[in-house]
Amino acid sequence: MTFENTTNPPARPARIVVVGGVAGGMSCAARARRLDESAEIIVLERGEYVSFANCGLPYYVGGEITDRRALLVQTPQSLKASLNLDVRIHHDVTGINATAHQVTVETPAGVQQIDYDALVLSPGAIAFRPSIEGIDSPRVRTLRTVDDAIALRSGVEAGAKRAVVLGAGFIGLEAAEALAHQGLQTALVELADHVLPPLDSEQASLVTDELRRLGIAVHS
Incomplete structure (x- = not known):
């Protein structure tokens, strides 16, 4: 007499792939871990840094934050230790089947295919670059990532004397203040009638007065 093993093999843990490792993607990965302790969670980030403090970028440019490492809330190593997340930097997702x-991923070791049971797309956004003459000059910078902040600060430390900031939203104001703090002759340009367009003109005028007190030329 023979017996057959009718026991089903244990189910493989679900594999969750998250594209994007900054605010949205990392928050999603952390939440997924709390909901499922057994899941395999892979975070793919095209850049070098994950989970960084966006609000601190202007303060690094302005010199108040001296060490770029202070901008990093987490690292791949700390996320592995605390949440068992497989965070892979310099991994650029180029295709989805x-x-x-x-997903198809360009990595430092070459192109890879990674299977998933669930896929989360949180690649973030890019800074808007208006279609104007000269926008492709190497002296034109954006401020959205750690690399952007490093490049801006490098330009300041290389001896830049003047700066023009396009856009007087929250980041634009902080960038202008940071550059003025570094001693640059700074101008702030806004398409709308006043800085911080979501505010009414009376409130915005108080902000404009403060900017001018800091030596920033405001054009709106």
Whole structure:
């Protein structure tokens, strides 16, 4: 007499792939871990840094934050230790095969295919660059990532004397203040009638007065 083993093999843990490792993607990965302790969670980030403090970028440019490491809330190593997340930097997702549940990824070691059971897309946004003459000059910078902040500060430390900031939203104001703090002759340009367009003109005028007190030329 023989007996057959009818016990089903243990189910494989779900694999969750998150594209983007900054605010949205990392928050999602952390939440997924809290909901499922057994899941395999892979975070793919095209850049070098994950989970950094966006609000601190202007303060690094302005010199109030001296060490760029202070901008990093987490690292791949700390996320592995605390949440068992497999965070892979310099991994750029270039294709999705929804039928096969697979993503194509450009990595430092070459192109890879990674299977998934669930896929989260949180690649973030890019800074708007208006279609104007000269926008492709190497002296034109944006401020959205750690690399952007490093490049801006490098320009300041290389001896820049003047700066023009396009856009008088929250980041634009902080960038202008940071550059003025570094001693640059700074101008702030806004398409709308006043700085901080979500505010009414009376409130915005108080902000404009403060900017001018800091030596920033305001054009709106």
